[in-house]
Amino acid sequence: MAKRDTPEVNAGSMADIAFLLLIFFLVTTTMDKDQAYIRNIPKIIEKKKENPDPVxxxxxxxxxxxxxxxxxxxxxxxxxxxxxxxxxxxxxxxxxxxxxxxxxxxxYSRITMPEIESLLDQSITAAEEVEATPGALADIIDFKWRQVAEWEKKKRALEILGTNKLAEIxxxxxxxxxxxxxxxxxxxxxxxxxxxxxxxxxxxxxxxxxxxxxxxxxxxxxxxxxxxxxxxxxxxxxxxxxxxxxxxxxxx
Amino acid sequence: MSKFKKDSGGSAPAINTSSLPDIVFMLLFFFMVATTSKESDPSVKVIKPEGARTTDMTPYKQKSEIDFLYLGKPLNKARAAQYAEMGMEYMLFMDNVVQSTPDLLYNTNSIQAWKLDKFESKPPRMTEPIESVITCVKADKGAPSGIIFDIRKELQAIEALTIAYAVGENGEK
Structure with missing residues (x-):
């Protein structure tokens, strides 16, 4: 059987297809980015202090x-x-x-590395103590461990800062x-x-x-x-x- | 005697359009890259106020950790007039709510159900707790701040504790 030439594909409608897609994207998308300020809403506290310490x-x-x-x-x-x-x-x-x-x-308080380290140790022992206490509330345990994390962050921060004191507001x-x-x-x-x-x-x-x-x-x-x-x-x-x-x- | 040949009066040669698809495709790809898809078409008019040093919400959108809430005057003039008489000028619009009555839209009480519903319908791969799923409020310039705080109160009740105030970026100050 003789080899037949493949007929040329008509690409004339390609532009129409592309235009159609283009217009679809133009309509369904927006150029503007969403910009915002993220804020946290405080949790509701059930038990409030009668007379909170004045700030x-x-x-x-x-x-x-x-x-x-x-x-x-x-x-x-x-x-x-x-x-x-x-x-x-x-x-x-x-x-x-x-x-x-x-x-x-x-x-401002200015705190040194040895002070941070001793406070970190103190907070760890305090957290472990609370955890070992029978009937301790999960919220309190959570709070204690968050404090530990806080001190660890400060320790790391002072290490990066490289000075001998960390000035904190x-x-x-x-x-x-x-x-x-x-x-x-x-x-x-x-x-x-x-x-x-x-x-x-x-x-x-x-x-x-x-x-x-x-x-x-x-x-x-x-x-x-x-x-x-x-x-x-x-x-x-x-x-x-x-x-x-x-x-x-x-x-x- | 002219040096130039006169136009022989025949039809103009056809313009070669074979590169037209290429051009259009190029435009298409540009728009695909440069734009993001609209999450919904709000039925309220929102003109954002301007602000500097904002946070870009795009990464949160990609992870669908964000729900949008619009606050503005209704686009529907008749409805706007009707509710303005009752002292309710600004209407809420929540994304992905297919049908809701205007009464519902004016009421911040419906936010809780909407937010919880959206949280339930998130894909299972999303592991963020509801506290950190952002509720982005897109409010109109003239909207009273009281409504913003009403929204905050509703969100606080269901422990959805992250809110974002949408603004238009005005660049460097």
């Missing part, structure tokens, strides 16, 4: 906004919300080098966002943005000093390859400048 005024960085969208930061009216981040930096920086009891900013120091029910979401988001901006600048400064690298580049590298080294670096920066944010549920 020192110097440890509170209160950002208040009313339903007329007016801002108040640490008791002072503020016109331009762009200034919040600078005030946050001031809040963290003021006593970072030397504690000054007379000012209105949170105190007071555990009570926090940023408190108080809005009213009528406050526009735009202002609420702006406050969140400023808080994030302030913390970013603080951490970025520290990253440049300690690792000679920007915070953003460490973060994006961590997102790419999830290296243990980068995770510890970020952890250290977060210990130096913790993001303790309290969002107060508005009453009116």
């Amino acid at each position: 020192e005024k110097r440890d509170i960085f209160a950002i208040q906004a009313n339903s007329q969208n007016q801002l108040m930061v640490r008791g002072e009216l503020m016109r331009d919300p762009d200034d919040i981040s600078e005030r946050i930096i001031e809040f963290y920086r003021e006593n970072e080098q030397v504690n000054d009891v007379t000012n209105d900013f949170p105190m 007071s555990v009570q120091a926090h940023i408190r966002i108080e809005v009213q029910k009528g406050t526009e979401y735009e202002l609420f988001a702006k406050i969140q943005s400023e808080v994030e901006q302030g913390l970013f600048e603080l951490r970025d400064d520290a990253a440049m000093k300690i690792f000679k690298e920007s915070y953003q580049s460490i973060k994006s590298r961590l997102a790419m390859d999830k290296g243990a080294e980068d995770r510890e670096k970020i952890q250290l920066l977060k210990i130096l400048y913790p993001d303790r944010i309290i969002e107060v549920t508005p009453k009116r």
Whole structure:
């Protein structure tokens, strides 16, 4: 049998098919990425303390906004919300080098390696003790082991830092966002943005000093390859400048 | 006497379109790479406020560890007017809810059922506890913050303890 030539395939409709697919993808997808601020909601506590210990005024960085969208930061009216981040930096920086009891900013504790190690050992024995106690609540055991993990993190952080003391802001120091029910979401988001901006600048400064690298580049590298080294670096920066944010549920 | 030949009046030569599919495919691949799929089409209008130093939600979306909640004025004008009279200007829209009555949509009470339902229907390979499944609230600029805190309260009740406030990125400050 004679070999027949294969007929040429008509590719004229290929463009139509491709266009159809293209239009399908244009319609079903979006260009914009989803950007957001992640926050944690506190757990409900069943048993509350009758009279909780008051938090020192110097440890509170209160950002208040009313339903007329007016801002108040640490008791002072503020016109331009762009200034919040600078005030946050001031809040963290003021006593970072030397504690000054007379000012209105949170105190720093400076802890050395032997101190961390002994506290770590103490927390481990405490956790084991609680675990061995019959009838201990699972929540308490969990809490004790979290404390142990906390000390281990600090130990590792100081190892990376390489200095002899770890300067830590007071555990009570926090940023408190108080809005009213009528406050526009735009202002609420702006406050969140400023808080994030302030913390970013603080951490970025520290990253440049300690690792000679920007915070953003460490973060994006961590997102790419999830290296243990980068995770510890970020952890250290977060210990130096913790993001303790309290969002107060508005009453009116 | 002209130097150039006059047009002989015949039909113009056909344009070669054999490379057209290549061009279109190239465009197609560009859009496939550069875009992400829409999770749902909300029936409320949301204009996001701007903010700096945001977290990108794409990795969470890829792992489907995120549920979206919209808060805005209804796109349907008649409905908007009807409910605005009753003092309810902003409506909730939950993703992947096929049918729901407007009354349900105005009510933050329905969030618990929606969130739990979505959590149940997650693929078994997803092992995250409900605490860390993000609820991303995409709220309109003008929405009152009170509703945001109502949503938080509902989520707190079922221990879905991670919330994200969506904003549009405005880049470097």
